[in-house]
Amino acid sequence: MGDISLTQVLETLGKAFPHTVLRPGSPRYEEENGKFWNRDNADVRPAGIVAPESAAETGAILKVLSDTKTHFAIRSGGYMPVPKYNTSPAVLISLSRLSSIELLPPTSPSPPLVKFGAGNTWGPIYDVLSPHGLVVPGGRSRDVGVGGFLLHGGVSHFYASLGWACESVVEFDVALASGDVVAANASLNADLFWALKGGSANFGVVTAFTMRTAKLEKMWGGVRVAVGTGETASRVFTALHAGIQGDVDEKAHVEVISFYNPTACAGGDALFVLSLAYAGEVEKEGPAALKGFMEVEAVNDGTRVTTQRELAADDKVNVGYDKRGLFRAFSYRGGPQVTLDIYTEYYALVKASGVFDADPSAMAALLWLPVGQKLASGTGVMTLGEDAEPYLSCNICIRWSSPSVSERIHAIADGIADTLKKKLQDAGVFVPFTYGNIAGVQDMTFAGLPETTRRRLREVAGRYDPEGVFQKQVPGFKLV
Numbered sequence: 125m126g127d128i129s130l131t132q133v134l135e136t137l138g139k140a141f142p143h144t145v146l147r148p149g150s151p152r153y154e155e156e157n158g159k160f161w162n163r164d165n166a167d168v169r170p171a172g173i174v175a176p177e178s179a180a181e182t183g184a185i186l187k188v189l190s191d192t193k194t195h196f197a198i199r200s201g202g203y204m205p206v207p208k209y210n211t212s213p214a215v216l217i218s219l220s221r222l223s224s225i226e227l228l229p230p231t232s233p234s235p236p237l238v239k240f241g242a243g244n245t246w247g248p249i250y251d252v253l254s255p256h257g258l259v260v261p262g263g264r265s266r267d268v269g270v271g272g273f274l275l276h277g278g279v280s281h282f283y284a285s286l287g288w289a290c291e292s293v294v295e296f297d298v299a300l301a302s303g304d305v306v307a308a309n310a311s312l313n314a315d316l317f318w319a320l321k322g323g324s325a326n327f328g329v330v331t332a333f334t335m336r337t338a339k340l341e342k343m344w345g346g347v348r349v350a351v352g353t354g355e356t357a358s359r360v361f362t363a364l365h366a367g368i369q370g371d372v373d374e375k376a377h378v379e380v381i382s383f384y385n386p387t388a389c390a391g392g393d394a395l396f397v398l399s400l401a402y403a404g405e406v407e408k409e410g411p412a413a414l415k416g417f418m419e420v421e422a423v424n425d426g427t428r429v430t431t432q433r434e435l436a437a438d439d440k441v442n443v444g445y446d447k448r449g450l451f452r453a454f455s456y457r458g459g460p461q462v463t464l465d466i467y468t469e470y471y472a473l474v475k476a477s478g479v480f481d482a483d484p485s486a487m488a489a490l491l492w493l494p495v496g497q498k499l500a501s502g503t504g505v506m507t508l509g510e511d512a513e514p515y516l517s518c519n520i521c522i523r524w525s526s527p528s529v530s531e532r533i534h535a536i537a538d539g540i541a542d543t544l545k546k547k548l549q550d551a552g553v554f555v556p557f558t559y560g561n562i563a564g565v566q567d568m569t570f571a572g573l574p575e576t577t578r579r580r581l582r583e584v585a586g587r588y589d590p591e592g593v594f595q596k597q598v599p600g601f602k603l604v
């Protein structure tokens with residue numbers, strides 16, 4: 125903060141934009157401050173929440189915050205669990221009122237573009253597209269925000285054919301620290317356009333996204349739940365690894381989720397939730413590309429011919445604002461045996477860790493995202509360059525209820541993540557890059573990218589934010 129106090133800054137903003145500034149105690153402040161997937165973030169309680177109604181207003185607010193050197197955070201859907209990366213004790217810019225969704229008139233035989241405000245979650249966008257038989261590569265849960273998801277890459281049900289979801293963005297509307305609002309697309313501010321496709325909250329506040337849609341009336345998918353015994357785990361991991369090697373069917377999608385809670389799992393093995401999808405209609409037995417997962421004995425099978433909109437509504441367990449949560453993540457190459465070892469060790473460590481003594485309702489999960497050729501390579505920020513071979517991205521997710529155990533559970537998760545990373549490093553299969561949307565603060569997001577990419581990102585940040593407002597005053601994964 126410069127010579128002017130935070131109270132004065134909020135008074136200045138309140139006078140200029142009376143309808144946008146929310147102060148603690150008001151019902152609208154409490155409602156806005158409740159919109160965090162990790163309730164620990166809601167406990168930060170900013171001195172003021174600013175909720176602009178337009179891109180121009182966002183720019184004008186940014187100018188005040190920049191000029192007064194005020195610290196502020198930006199929030200779209202609030203689904204990033206990292207403590208304080210999407211909130212601040214000073215000012216929170218909530219984008220929730222930037223919620224327009226517009227299907228643009230087609231200008232070519234291609235499917236129309238969709239333009240939406242940065243305060244949306246994916247569900248309302250699917251509600252608009254689905255009646256037209258259209259899809260976009262968006263979040264696999266309705267409730268995930270568009271902002272964080274797209275600016276850090278985004279993994280959709282169509283990752284194997286379309287790559288990172290941000291690759292389907294054709295234009296960003298961006299409010300800069302100077303207060304200007306600019307468009308970034310392939311011909312206008314093309315360097316910023318490139319950087320925003322993976323570079324996150326380092327350049328400006330994106331107020332709207334315009335994306336390509338695709339025609340897909342019906343698809344296939346759902347979750348199969350299986351008990352994660354050693355034999356089932358071996359079959360699941362063999363199928364998972366097969367799916368990123370050789371001739372991959374680009375219509376197929378898989379995410380392997382495992383989770384454990386002593387009561388839900390009756391003290392036995394973890395449960396697998398196999399999230400499967402296929403961009404086309406297929407027979408009841410499922411697509412050939414996902415046969416390995418369909419052959420696993422399931423205690424529940426929700427796969428069916430469906431739509432993107434219905435599929436994204438399947439996740440009712442992991443969504444909502446009522447719990448605490450954390451992510452840690454790491455990447456590696458290696459075969460099915462490495463994955464089986466990681467799985468076995470993770471649950472042995474979790475069960476011995478005291479997590480469930482601290483909070484019996486806690487749920488510990490380990491998820492695998494297969495980063496095949498389309499995600500690992502390409503021309504965007506997230507490509508690993510010469511090192512662009514498929515790899516597995518693995519996410520530790522723990523959820524719990526009581527704030528009194530948050531610190532302890534973070535320490536436990538950090539210990540487990542360190543142990544597993546060391547094991548992978550010792551085996552020579554560790555990949556330094558971590559996908560930021562599933563990462564914790566200590567994980568290697570930008571630090572794991574090739575130096576040429578990092579240098580280019582810093583150059584673009586310097587051009588559009590010469591005072592370094594987004595490096596110094598805004599939390600998040602930074603470029604330095």
Ligand SMILES: Cc1cc2nc3c(=O)[nH]c(=O)nc-3n(C[C@H](O)[C@H](O)[C@H](O)COP(=O)(O)OP(=O)(O)OC[C@H]3O[C@@H](n4cnc5c(N)ncnc54)[C@H](O)[C@@H]3O)c2cc1C
Nearest residue numbers: 198200201202203204210264269271272273279325330600
């Ligand atoms: C239940 C659940 C399901 C998930 N499913 C998926 C999935 O299917 N695929 C996937 O890839 N990931 C998934 N994720 C991870 C998700 O992509 C990230 O948590 C992502 O950051 C969420 O975006 P958000 O807008 O809700 O986040 P926020 O917490 O609002 O923002 C995340 C970060 O982005 C910045 N930011 C947000 N909007 C803007 C903006 N407009 N301009 C500048 N900076 C901005 C914020 O400052 C913050 O640093 C899931 C997470 C959860 C908890």
